[in-house]
Amino acid sequence: MTREGSAVLYLDHNATTPVAPEVAEAMTPYLGAEFGNPSSDHALGRRARQAVEGARASVATLIGAAPEEVVFTSGGTEANNLAIRGVATQAPAARRRIVTSTVEHPATTAPLALLEASGWTLTRVPVTASGILDLDTALASLGDDVALVTVMLAQNETGALMPVAELAATAGARGAIVHSDAAQAVGKTPVSVDDLGVDLLSIAGHKCYGPKGVGALYVRRGTPLSPLVVGAGQEGGLRPGTENVAGIVGLGAAARLATDHVGTDAARIAQLRDELWTALSARVDGIGRHTPDGASLANTLLVSFPGVLGADVLARVPQLAASTGSACHAGEHTPNATLLAMGVAPDVALGAIRLSLGRGTTRGEIEEAAELLAGAHDALVATAPPPTRSSTSKGTPR
Numbered sequence: 001m002t003r004e005g006s007a008v009l010y011l012d013h014n015a016t017t018p019v020a021p022e023v024a025e026a027m028t029p030y031l032g033a034e035f036g037n038p039s040s041d042h043a044l045g046r047r048a049r050q051a052v053e054g055a056r057a058s059v060a061t062l063i064g065a066a067p068e069e070v071v072f073t074s075g076g077t078e079a080n081n082l083a084i085r086g087v088a089t090q091a092p093a094a095r096r097r098i099v100t101s102t103v104e105h106p107a108t109t110a111p112l113a114l115l116e117a118s119g120w121t122l123t124r125v126p127v128t129a130s131g132i133l134d135l136d137t138a139l140a141s142l143g144d145d146v147a148l149v150t151v152m153l154a155q156n157e158t159g160a161l162m163p164v165a166e167l168a169a170t171a172g173a174r175g176a177i178v179h180s181d182a183a184q185a186v187g188k189t190p191v192s193v194d195d196l197g198v199d200l201l202s203i204a205g206h207k208c209y210g211p212k213g214v215g216a217l218y219v220r221r222g223t224p225l226s227p228l229v230v231g232a233g234q235e236g237g238l239r240p241g242t243e244n245v246a247g248i249v250g251l252g253a254a255a256r257l258a259t260d261h262v263g264t265d266a267a268r269i270a271q272l273r274d275e276l277w278t279a280l281s282a283r284v285d286g287i288g289r290h291t292p293d294g295a296s297l298a299n300t301l302l303v304s305f306p307g308v309l310g311a312d313v314l315a316r317v318p319q320l321a322a323s324t325g326s327a328c329h330a331g332e333h334t335p336n337a338t339l340l341a342m343g344v345a346p347d348v349a350l351g352a353i354r355l356s357l358g359r360g361t362t363r364g365e366i367e368e369a370a371e372l373l374a375g376a377h378d379a380l381v382a383t384a385p386p387p388t389r390s391s392t393s394k395g396t397p398r
Contacts, residue, residue, distance in 0.1 A: 009368060014207070017206060038051075076203065079181075079217035090225060131338065154189065157302055158338060172197060178197065182201050200218060205247065209257060269361065270299075275366055290339060313380065
């Protein structure tokens with residue numbers, strides 16, 4: 001054993017990250033003595049306002065934005081809804097089409113479905129067998145009737161990095177607004193809104209060692225956007241309501257940590273991720289890799305175990321925390337929709353497990369995880385009745 005007693009071997013950082021100690025420490029005063037309302041014009045209120053604005057500056061620094069371009073939200077889902085539905089409300093009548101991908105998170109697909117039901121046209125661009133947006137098809141889909149392009153920066157299950165900058169350059173020239181859900185990317189890989197050329201970008205605090213229940217939307221100056229709810233004038237009127245000061249302070253602290261460490265974190269974690277893949281592929285004959293070798297998050301490894309359900313493999317190793325796909329789909333024994341969109345056979349997709357590493361992951365944990373998963377797979381195959389075995393369920397490493 002490489003861990004203390006019954007401690008969980010945690011490889012599910014794409015579902016959520018632990019709150020960093022520095023983040024918890026920064027939040028603590030605002031859960032106690034510093035309880036002021038940032039809109040109050042007295043000492044407590046002014047200190048709360050200063051804390052909120054300090055956090056805003058930290059988030060802006062992390063993504064290369066101006067502080068006034070950062071709007072705090074309750075998380076990535078609200079940020080996506082504000083971006084997508086807020087743009088749609090402001091769009092001219094001649095622009096009633098939205099371009100997106102076939103592998104977006106439900107926080108994007110659900111608001112898009114609402115718009116589609118109300119008469120908007122959606123163009124869903126496919127991905128390649130590697131899970132990366134088909135850029136040529138995406139560029140060909142752009143036209144003067146497109147109001148919004150919304151494509152995630154990093155796919156939450158495969159870790160694939162999308163060619164957002166290349167898409168944004170052409171979309172912007174055609175007069176479309178560009179949004180990217182960067183919930184999985186921010187804190188794991190360097191992100192610059194100017195390098196990407198996006199008008200809107202979503203952030204989720206709990207994906208980058210901050211608290212749950214807080215996020216942000218980057219809104220480039222001059223981007224037409226309507227609020228989802230109305231009330232007072234907080235957050236420039238785009239997200240009215242008394243601010244979650246402690247959560248916002250936590251997000252700011254997480255942003256400062258990411259600014260200082262994202263580059264070195266990514267290099268170390270990528271090496272561990274590659275060692276995990278090497279160990280698994282050596283132990284499990286026919287295991288498939290669905291995370292691209294190149295353009296992907298350093299921490300993510302989506303694999304498919306041949307001849308078994310991924311959920312069954314994880315059930316045999318309760319000391320390991322991982323996912324069979326997106327956390328939002330936990331418990332469903334249906335083929336992973338992202339893998340199906342990549343052209344992966346359904347029986348192969350059913351064997352998928354997402355392993356996502358973090359700052360605290362050690363080499364010992366990687367070695368242990370590989371042994372546990374390989375052992376669970378072998379045990380399942382050995383006890384499975386012959387009719388359930390499928391020769392088509394063996395994935396091809398990519």
